[in-house]
Amino acid sequence: MGETLIAIQQGDPVVVAETVTFLGAGSAGDPGACRRLVFPSSITPLLAPIVYSVGVNGNCLNPTSTFNLDNAVLPHPITGTVQTLGTTKAIRFESTLEDVVVTEEWEPEAGASMPTSLFRLFYEYLINGSLVDSVDGPFIQWEPRDRTDKIYNVEILSLSVGGGSGEEQFNVRDIREAAGATLTLDGALSTLSPTPTGLIDEVVRLRMKIVSEAA
Numbered sequence: 001m002g003e004t005l006i007a008i009q010q011g012d013p014v015v016v017a018e019t020v021t022f023l024g025a026g027s028a029g030d031p032g033a034c035r036r037l038v039f040p041s042s043i044t045p046l047l048a049p050i051v052y053s054v055g056v057n058g059n060c061l062n063p064t065s066t067f068n069l070d071n072a073v074l075p076h077p078i079t080g081t082v083q084t085l086g087t088t089k090a091i092r093f094e095s096t097l098e099d100v101v102v103t104e105e106w107e108p109e110a111g112a113s114m115p116t117s118l119f120r121l122f123y124e125y126l127i128n129g130s131l132v133d134s135v136d137g138p139f140i141q142w143e144p145r146d147r148t149d150k151i152y153n154v155e156i157l158s159l160s161v162g163g164g165s166g167e168e169q170f171n172v173r174d175i176r177e178a179a180g181a182t183l184t185l186d187g188a189l190s191t192l193s194p195t196p197t198g199l200i201d202e203v204v205r206l207r208m209k210i211v212s213e214a215a
Contacts, residue, residue: 028071033145034060037122040138043131050121054114055191061114062146063104063206071148073100073210097210101157102142103165106204110186116174116198119161122206126159139211151214162202174198 039047054061068074075095082089106113125140132139132155139153162171176194185192189199 028148028150029144029146031146032060034058035062035145036141036143037125038141038143039125039128040132040140042138043128045128047124047128050118050125052118054118054188057191059188059191060146061106061118061188064107064109065103065105066144066147067103067105068100069102069144069147072150073097073102073152073213075100097212100210102154102208102210104206104208106200108201108203110184110189112175112185112189112194112199112201113204114200115189115192116172116200119172119200119204122159122204126156129156137211141214142208153211153214154208155211157207157209158205159207160205161200165205171202173201175201 035052037050039049052061052063053059068076075097077095078093080091082091129140137153140156142152142154144150144152158168160168160170163169176196176198185194192199
């Protein structure tokens with residue numbers, strides 16, 4: 001039986017331009033500032049900016065957790081392993097800003113995570129996202145002003161109330177009383193009256209894909 005030879009031709013090497021990103025030791029932004037979402041002014045109907053605040057005193061209701069954000073959005077390299085004839089090699093593909101999905105989470109504190117009215121504003125942005133041109137823009141702008149002075153163009157991917165982190169569902173009960181008594185809240189929600197306002201008592205998650213940093 002003849003010997004079979006397999007020739008593997010090595011392609012030309014791919015040269016990738018290297019960029020080095022330094023976040024620095026310090027922080028940016030104002031810890032007391034409220035985040036914002038801003039709908040494109042050229043879209044009809046025009047939705048008012050969403051300021052993450054509650055109450056007449058303007059207390060901020062920024063999320064309790066934000067994933068893939070420090071003092072800038074954080075891309076993560078895609079890594080894996082490949083089995084070769086001699087050993088196992090690690091492979092790595094560099095991620096870009098456009099690969100990042102940011103998740104904001106509001107966890108219930110003292111029985112509530114946010115006013116129902118704030119959730120409804122987020123829902124309006126989610127439902128009307130189809131009006132925004134996702135190819136060339138303009139885009140919804142996300143301003144995480146408590147963490148950075150950068151502004152990002154984003155596409156809203158999902159919004160959920162309750163359930164696991166991968167479940168996109170809405171367990172909205174719009175609670176106004178607890179055990180026949182008005183809720184006693186702490187923190188940013190403490191100035192609200194649950195009776196006229198309504199409150200969400202589950203985890204709220206908002207997922208956004210970063211498109212670019214706004215000029």
